[in-house]
Amino acid sequence: MADEGKLTLYSYWRSSCAHRTRIVLNLKGLKYEYKAVNLLKGEQLDPEYEKINPMKYVPALLDGDTLIADSFAIALYLEDKYPEKPLLPQDLKEKALNLQIGSIVCSSIQPLHNLVVLNYIEQKLGSEEKNTWFINQLNRGLAALEKLLNGCAGKYATGDEIRLADAFLASQIYVAVKRMQMDISSYPTLTRLYQAYEEIPEFQAALPENQPDAPSSS
Numbered sequence: 001m002a003d004e005g006k007l008t009l010y011s012y013w014r015s016s017c018a019h020r021t022r023i024v025l026n027l028k029g030l031k032y033e034y035k036a037v038n039l040l041k042g043e044q045l046d047p048e049y050e051k052i053n054p055m056k057y058v059p060a061l062l063d064g065d066t067l068i069a070d071s072f073a074i075a076l077y078l079e080d081k082y083p084e085k086p087l088l089p090q091d092l093k094e095k096a097l098n099l100q101i102g103s104i105v106c107s108s109i110q111p112l113h114n115l116v117v118l119n120y121i122e123q124k125l126g127s128e129e130k131n132t133w134f135i136n137q138l139n140r141g142l143a144a145l146e147k148l149l150n151g152c153a154g155k156y157a158t159g160d161e162i163r164l165a166d167a168f169l170a171s172q173i174y175v176a177v178k179r180m181q182m183d184i185s186s187y188p189t190l191t192r193l194y195q196a197y198e199e200i201p202e203f204q205a206a207l208p209e210n211q212p213d214a215p216s217s218s
């Protein structure tokens, strides 16, 4: 029988897709059980896990008997199910910008540096080419996001409230700053937003290094 009301998140500490899902869960004030799927050990390829996510990726969220395996779909599901702390604004233009930013991160930036892609490039061309590709794709994505947010005067990406776009931006900028040690000062809006996110408890709790499966030195 389905465990009503219990949320389980299949996650990996360093996964940016899981990172943004944790931010959304925290912003919604939802408690969840954390189930680690070690991507470097290939646990996502286990046939048992494939039943949870046929793409063999994290994250996946189990809510009672509802299983959702995609960070964007999870965010929209949680938004519909738990509307009390809305992450999508009523204003259509602002809402569209939130969806656009989420979609860009999900479909035009992160897939280009997914583990399966990086491993393939490394195998074929070596680790230097892999890192060059990674950083180039991050720069391409961050430049587009910076342009899109040009003139954004609010505290957060789309105004003075924390919204869906902020969860997606925080996880993506983190990859550039913390994982790839990139200097993002040429993206002043993204830099300002990233600093703002560092102060928010729900974002802090979702950080990769604060997850139960993070190595102690991270």
Ligand SMILES: N[C@@H](CCC(=O)N[C@@H](CS)C(=O)NCC(=O)O)C(=O)O
Binding pocket: 015, 016, 017, 018, 039, 044, 056, 057, 058, 059, 069, 070, 071, 072, 106, 111, 114, 115, 116, 117
């Ligand atoms: N569109 C999916 C993409 C999920 C995804 O690519 N997850 C990565 C981690 S961020 C993964 O599990 N990669 C495992 C692999 O490449 O083998 C989402 O946003 O959830």
